[in-house]
Amino acid sequence: MDRIIEKKKGLRKKHIPYVAGGAFVLLLLLWIVFGNHASTLRVDSRGITVATVERGEFNDFIRVDGQVQPIAVVQISPEEGGIVREKVVEEGARVKKGDVMVRLSNSNLELQILDAEAQLAEKQNFLRNTQVTMEQDRLSNMTERLQLDMEISRSRRAYEQQKRLYEEDLVAKETYLKAKEDYELATRKYGLVDQRLRQDSLSRSIQMEEMENSLANMRRNLQLVRQRKAQLDIRSQIDGELGLLDVELGQNVVSGQKIGQINDLSDFKVQAQIDEHYIDRVRTGLSATFERQGSLYLLSVRKIYPEVRSGKFRTDFVFTDTKPENIRSGQTYYINLELGQSSESLLLPRGSFFQSTGGSWIYVLDESGSKAYKRNIRIGRQNPQYYEVLEGLAAGERVLVSGYEGFRAHEVLILD
Numbered sequence: 001m002d003r004i005i006e007k008k009k010g011l012r013k014k015h016i017p018y019v020a021g022g023a024f025v026l027l028l029l030l031w032i033v034f035g036n037h038a039s040t041l042r043v044d045s046r047g048i049t050v051a052t053v054e055r056g057e058f059n060d061f062i063r064v065d066g067q068v069q070p071i072a073v074v075q076i077s078p079e080e081g082g083i084v085r086e087k088v089v090e091e092g093a094r095v096k097k098g099d100v101m102v103r104l105s106n107s108n109l110e111l112q113i114l115d116a117e118a119q120l121a122e123k124q125n126f127l128r129n130t131q132v133t134m135e136q137d138r139l140s141n142m143t144e145r146l147q148l149d150m151e152i153s154r155s156r157r158a159y160e161q162q163k164r165l166y167e168e169d170l171v172a173k174e175t176y177l178k179a180k181e182d183y184e185l186a187t188r189k190y191g192l193v194d195q196r197l198r199q200d201s202l203s204r205s206i207q208m209e210e211m212e213n214s215l216a217n218m219r220r221n222l223q224l225v226r227q228r229k230a231q232l233d234i235r236s237q238i239d240g241e242l243g244l245l246d247v248e249l250g251q252n253v254v255s256g257q258k259i260g261q262i263n264d265l266s267d268f269k270v271q272a273q274i275d276e277h278y279i280d281r282v283r284t285g286l287s288a289t290f291e292r293q294g295s296l297y298l299l300s301v302r303k304i305y306p307e308v309r310s311g312k313f314r315t316d317f318v319f320t321d322t323k324p325e326n327i328r329s330g331q332t333y334y335i336n337l338e339l340g341q342s343s344e345s346l347l348l349p350r351g352s353f354f355q356s357t358g359g360s361w362i363y364v365l366d367e368s369g370s371k372a373y374k375r376n377i378r379i380g381r382q383n384p385q386y387y388e389v390l391e392g393l394a395a396g397e398r399v400l401v402s403g404y405e406g407f408r409a410h411e412v413l414i415l416d
Contacts, residue, residue, distance in 0.1 A: 039410055039411040039412055040410060040411070040412045040413075040414060041407045041410040041412070041413055041414070042413075042414045042416055043407060043413050043414070043415060043416065044415075044416055045415040045416060047402070048400050048402045048415070049351060049400070049401050049402035050365065050398050050399070050400060050401070051348070051349040051351065051398070051399055051401045052349075052396065052397070052398050052399075053346060053347070053348055053389065053393045053394065053395055053396065053397045053398075053399060054346075054347050054395060054396075055344065055345070055346055055347065055395045056344070056345070056347050057342050057343070057344060057345075058342060058343055058344070058345035058347060058381065058383070058386060058388050059338075059342050059383055060338065060339045060340035060341065060342065060343075060381055060383065061336045061337055061338045061339060061383050061384075062274070062275075062278060062336075062337050062339060062383060062384070063334060063335065063336055063337075063383075063384040064272040064273070064274050064315075064334075064335050064337060065272060065273070065332055065333075065334060065335075066270035066271060066272035066290070066317060066332065066333045066334075066335045067270065067271055067272070067330065067331070067332055067333075068268055068269075068270055068327055068328065068329055068330060068331040068332075068333065069268065069269055069270070069271050069329060070240070070241075070243075070263035070264050070265055070267075070268060070269075070329060071264055071266060071267035071268055071269050071318070072238075072264040073243070073261050073262070073263055073264065074237050074238055074240070074261060074262045074264065075258055075260075075261050076101070076234065076245070076258070076259050076260040076261060076262065077256050077257060077258050077259065078102075078104065078231065078232075078234050078253055078255060078256075078257065078259065079228075079231045079255060079256075080104070080106065080109065080228050080229075080231040080232055080255055081104070081106065081252070081253055081254040081255040081257075082104030082105050082106035082109070082232050082252075082253060083104060083105050083106070083250060083251070083252055083253075084102060084103075084104060084247050084248065084249050084250060084251045084252075084253060085103045085104060085105045085249070086102070086103040086249070087101075087102055087245070087247065087249065088100050088101055088102065088103065089101050089242055089245070090242070090245065091242055091243065091244060091245050091260075092241065092242065092243075093241070093242050094240070094241055094242075095236040095239070095240060095241070095242055095262065096236065096239050097235075097236055097237060097238055097239050098235050098236065099235060099236045100233045100234070100235055101234050101235065101236055101242065101245065101260075102233075102234040102245070102247060102259070103232065103233050103234070104232040104233075104234065104253060105232065106229075106232060109225070109228055109229055109232070110229075112225050112228075113222070113225050113226060113229060116218070116221055116222045116225050117222060119218060120215075120218045120219060120222050123211075123214065123215050123218050124215065126211075127211050127212075127215055130207070130208075130211060131208070134204045134207075134208065137200065137204070138201075138204070141197045141200065141201075144193060144197075145193065145194070145197060148186070148189065148190045148193055149190070151186045151189075151190075152183070152186045152187060152190055155179075155182045155183035155185075155186040155187075156183050156186075158179045158182065158183070159179045159180050159182070159183035161179075162175055162176045162178075162179035162180070163176060163179070163180070234259075236262055237262070238262055238264055239264075239266070240262045240263050240264045240265050240266075241262065241263045241265050242260065242262055242263075243260070243261050243262065243263040243329075244260040244261045245259065245260040246259055246260055247259050247260070263329065267318075267319075268319070268323065268327055268329070269302065269316050269317060269318050270299060270316070270317040270318075270333055270335065271314060271315070271316050271317070272314070272315050272317065272335060272337075273312040273313070273314060273315075274312060274313055274314075274315050274337075275311065275312055276308050276311050276312060276313055278339065279308065279313055281339050281340075282301065282304060282315060282337070282339070283301065283304070284301050284302065284303065284304060285300060285301060286300065286301045286337060286338060286339065287299070287300055287320075287338045288300065288301065288317055288335050288336060288337040288338060289335070289336050289338075290333045290334055290335045290336065292324050292333065293324070295324070297319065297321065297322065297323065297324065298319070298320045298321045299317040299318065299319055299320060299335065300317065300318060300320050301315060301316070301317060301337075302316045302317060302318040303315070303316040304316075317335065336384075339381075340381075345380075345388045345389070346388070346389040346390075346393065346394075346395060347386040347387070347388070347389070348362075348379070348386060348387040348388075348389050348393065348399065348401075349385065349386060349387075349401055350382070350384070350385060350386060350387060350401070351401025351402055351403075352401070352402060352403040353400065353401050353402065353403060353404050354379075354387070355403070356403060356404040356405065357404065359377070359378075359379035359387065360376060360377070360378075361374055361375060361376045361377060361392075362374075362375060362377050362392075362393070362399050362400070362401075363375075363399060363400040363404070363413055364393070364397055364398070364399050364400075365397075365398040365399065365400070365415075369398070369415070370414065370415050371412060371413065371414055371415065372399075372400055372412070372413040372415065373411065373412055374410070374411045374412070375392055375393075376392055377389060377391060377392030377393055378390045378391040378392060400413070
């Protein structure tokens with residue numbers, strides 16, 4: 001009896017490849033439709049800013065904040081130290097050159113003046129006594145010279161008389177020789193005394209000159225000490241405004257200590273802090289402008305400070321024409337500094353995207369405006385309104401200029 005063989009149910013080996021292929025296709029479809037691709041991101045179009053690239057004139061300038069300052073500031077540093085006895089003026093007061101601002105006192109300086117005066121008086125007395133002594137010596141020398149003159153005259157007369165008598169054989173030879181020797185001795189003695197008197201006179205002249213010089217030095221020293229006393233009155237060196245005076249009554253102020261400053265208000269300058277990015281482009285003589293109360297004012301770069309602090313360097317501007325009537329120290333002006341000539345360029349409006357990309361790439365919208373694609377670009381100069389586009393964009397293209405935080409790693413943005 002034949003037995004009926006039942007048909008096997010379930011998946012056979014020959015069906016496995018077909019099932020696996022179908023599963024793969026299904027997974028691929030699901031990944032395409034529902035997958036989260038890393039290069040694509042959906043964003044809300046209401047949170048982004050779109051700008052259009054245009055061709056136009058690029059004005060090469062930057063905008064900086066400048067603060068009005070006096071054209072010059074004179075530091076107040078006393079040449080002589082002392083105790084503050086009186087404050088004649090207060091901060092903010094107008095002063096003229098030579099006006100006393102602070103009076104100091106210095107007891108040690110008073111003692112030095114008294115000591116210098118005493119030394120000068122002593123030196124003067126000594127000089128007078130020396131002069132009297134030298135005058136007495138001079139008179140004594142003159143008397144001695146007169147006596148020698150008389151002695152020579154008498155010796156010569158005796159010698160000549162004995163010589164005549166000796167020639168007539170009226171006196172002994174010894175008497176004649178003695179008269180001759182006396183005359184010669186008196187002559188030589190007169191020569192020696194005359195030489196000594198000349199040397200004494202020269203010595204006295206040198207000594208008197210030295211003493212006079214010493215006395216003159218002491219007088220100058222006393223004058224300088226008295227001038228130091230006059231310097232206890234601290235005076236203004238210029239006409240201006242006392243901007244700072246940091247002293248109090250009874251305070252001990254040392255020589256050279258900075259105690260304040262005077263502002264020269266004969267003119268003003270504007271000082272600005274500029275980003276170090278422009279340090280190679282800013283130079284003296286560049287033009288700048290600012291607008292205030294409907295009027296345009298002209299400036300030029302006067303001085304550039306080489307030191308860079310916190311990524312900025314200081315620059316001084318001066319007015320080349322009129323100044324605002326109500327200009328005051330400390331006012332802030334918003335200055336447009338011209339760095340170069342205007343030129344025709346491709347202009348991209350400024351935006352916060354630059355902080356994320358550094359200007360190396362940007363998102364560009366397609367024609368439909370529903371997608372934005374990441375594109376590399378190259379940016380040149382920049383001003384407060386525009387970037388100058390050198391490569392990567394064309395006029396009329398629309399780009400995203402708002403911040404890219406949160407989607408900077410994606411290649412494509414889908415705008416909802």
